[in-house]
Amino acid sequence: MKSISILGSTGSIGTQTLEVVRNNKDIKVTALSAGHNIDLLEKQIREFHPAIVCVWDEQKGKDLALRIKDLSVSVVTGMEGLIDCATEKQADIVVTAVVGMIGILPTIEAIKAGKDIALANKETLVTAGHIIAPLAKEYGVRLLPVDSEHSAIFQALHGEGKNEVSRIILTASGGPFRGKKRKELEHIQVEDALKHPNWSMGRKITIDSSTLVNKGLEVMEAKWLFNAPLDKIQVVIQPQSVIHSAVEFIDGGIIAQLGTPDMKLPIQYALFYPDRRGLKGERIDFFKLGQLTFEEPDFETFTGLKLAYEAAREGGSIPTVYNAANELAVAKFLNREIKYLDIADIIGAAMKKHKKVENPSVGQILNIENETYDFINELTKE
Numbered sequence: 001m002k003s004i005s006i007l008g009s010t011g012s013i014g015t016q017t018l019e020v021v022r023n024n025k026d027i028k029v030t031a032l033s034a035g036h037n038i039d040l041l042e043k044q045i046r047e048f049h050p051a052i053v054c055v056w057d058e059q060k061g062k063d064l065a066l067r068i069k070d071l072s073v074s075v076v077t078g079m080e081g082l083i084d085c086a087t088e089k090q091a092d093i094v095v096t097a098v099v100g101m102i103g104i105l106p107t108i109e110a111i112k113a114g115k116d117i118a119l120a121n122k123e124t125l126v127t128a129g130h131i132i133a134p135l136a137k138e139y140g141v142r143l144l145p146v147d148s149e150h151s152a153i154f155q156a157l158h159g160e161g162k163n164e165v166s167r168i169i170l171t172a173s174g175g176p177f178r179g180k181k182r183k184e185l186e187h188i189q190v191e192d193a194l195k196h197p198n199w200s201m202g203r204k205i206t207i208d209s210s211t212l213v214n215k216g217l218e219v220m221e222a223k224w225l226f227n228a229p230l231d232k233i234q235v236v237i238q239p240q241s242v243i244h245s246a247v248e249f250i251d252g253g254i255i256a257q258l259g260t261p262d263m264k265l266p267i268q269y270a271l272f273y274p275d276r277r278g279l280k281g282e283r284i285d286f287f288k289l290g291q292l293t294f295e296e297p298d299f300e301t302f303t304g305l306k307l308a309y310e311a312a313r314e315g316g317s318i319p320t321v322y323n324a325a326n327e328l329a330v331a332k333f334l335n336r337e338i339k340y341l342d343i344a345d346i347i348g349a350a351m352k353k354h355k356k357v358e359n360p361s362v363g364q365i366l367n368i369e370n371e372t373y374d375f376i377n378e379l380t381k382e
């Protein structure tokens with residue numbers, strides 16, 4: 001019986017992970033964690049019987065403890081609690097399904113505790129990949145990609161051993177504003193940007209998909225997961241989101257992974273790797289689909305993608321600034337404090353202002369996150 005700990009069990013990836021657990025009898029949940037949604041967390045606790053649960057918010061943690069006092073589950077809170085869940089002794093795999101840089105410390109501690117990581121939380125690898133990738137190697141733990149594109153690449157690489165890769169083809173839907181120019185994006189509202197054409201996901205990543213910042217983060221994620229040079233990672237718009245990504249080898253052969261847009265496949269693949277298991281759901285009907293199309297990304301309109309390549313090329317602390325600036329800018333946009341186009345402009349301004357630190361430590365990364373927030377708060381002050 002395999003045991004898993006889920007960081008962020010009440011979110012889009014978290015709930016789909018629990019759906020996979022429900023459908024497989026030989027896997028159990030030993031730890032769950034949520035930010036604020038204790039109603040859903042309580043239901044999950046009563047169904048999955050974890051040994052420990054974490055609620056980020058301390059007061060909500062107290063409320064939850066009262067509600068489940070009939071059960072013998074320990075309730076912890078805050079970062080310490082998140083780390084307790086990430087290192088819970090029975091867990092074989094930690095699913096990092098929290099959103100944002102909050103995932104860095106628990107992921108590091110989970111690796112040090114010898115847990116395999118089913119990695120959904122891309123912000124962790126983008127900002128601390130230079131620490132996490134070697135650490136995973138040192139502790140002999142696996143970084144199993146959950147992000148659909150990286151899972152596709154991982155699946156395409158399966159069984160290829162040391163065969164040389166000439167190109168990673170990272171597909172993107174293009175988001176709800178594919179084909180639009182900057183001028184047409186001036187008055188975009190939160191509701192417009194939350195309409196992803198193919199995937200149903202959490203709010204932050206949905207906005208990131210619309211700006212192509214998600215693809216920028218994924219370029220950096222691919223760099224760390226597959227030890228790939230940036231000039232070998234090509235973003236290709238595939239508007240139907242059927243080809244989840246592909247790998248080209250030195251003989252020109254391309255192996256791609258295709259499927260309907262359902263995160264349960266990559267989640268399940270990560271949890272049972274290298275085995276494949278049955279999974280109910282829609283199947284691709286090529287006759288209904290008719291055609292698959294491809295486009296070049298528009299780097300001039302979607303400057304968030306251009307800035308991501310710049311950040312990745314510069315390296316050091318610049319990807320942290322890129323990511324932190326995006327996290328706060330997206331929160332402000334969702335809160336209707338800034339305009340849609342401000343998101344990428346703010347990322348650019350924060351990158352320009354920052355003085356690069358080579359090889360930043362975890363402490364420096366977290367300080368730079370705060371400095372970036374201070375800069376943006378000042379910049380957007382009315």
Ligand SMILES: NC(=O)C1=CN([C@@H]2O[C@H](COP(=O)(O)OP(=O)(O)OC[C@H]3O[C@@H](n4cnc5c(N)ncnc54)[C@H](OP(=O)(O)O)[C@@H]3O)[C@@H](O)[C@H]2O)C=CC1
Nearest residue numbers: 008010011012013034035036037056098120121122201202
């Ligand atoms: N959704 C998807 O299909 C995909 C997501 N990803 C990545 O996976 C990660 C999760 O995304 P997604 O599931 O969409 O996000 P959601 O917003 O749906 O869920 C986020 C989860 O994190 C929890 N959380 C938020 N803040 C905190 C906190 N301070 N402490 C502890 N837990 C917290 C939330 O809890 P609560 O709701 O209780 O506050 C929730 O359980 C992101 O990094 C995203 O980029 C990658 C590929 C696909």
Ligand SMILES: CC(=O)[C@@H](O)[C@H](O)COP(=O)(O)O
Nearest residue numbers: 147148172173174175209214
């Ligand atoms: C499901 C998933 O992995 C998301 O990251 C998805 O890729 C978002 O779609 P686009 O960023 O390609 O629009």
Ligand SMILES: [Mn+2]
Nearest residue numbers: 147148149218
């Ligand atoms: Mn993705």
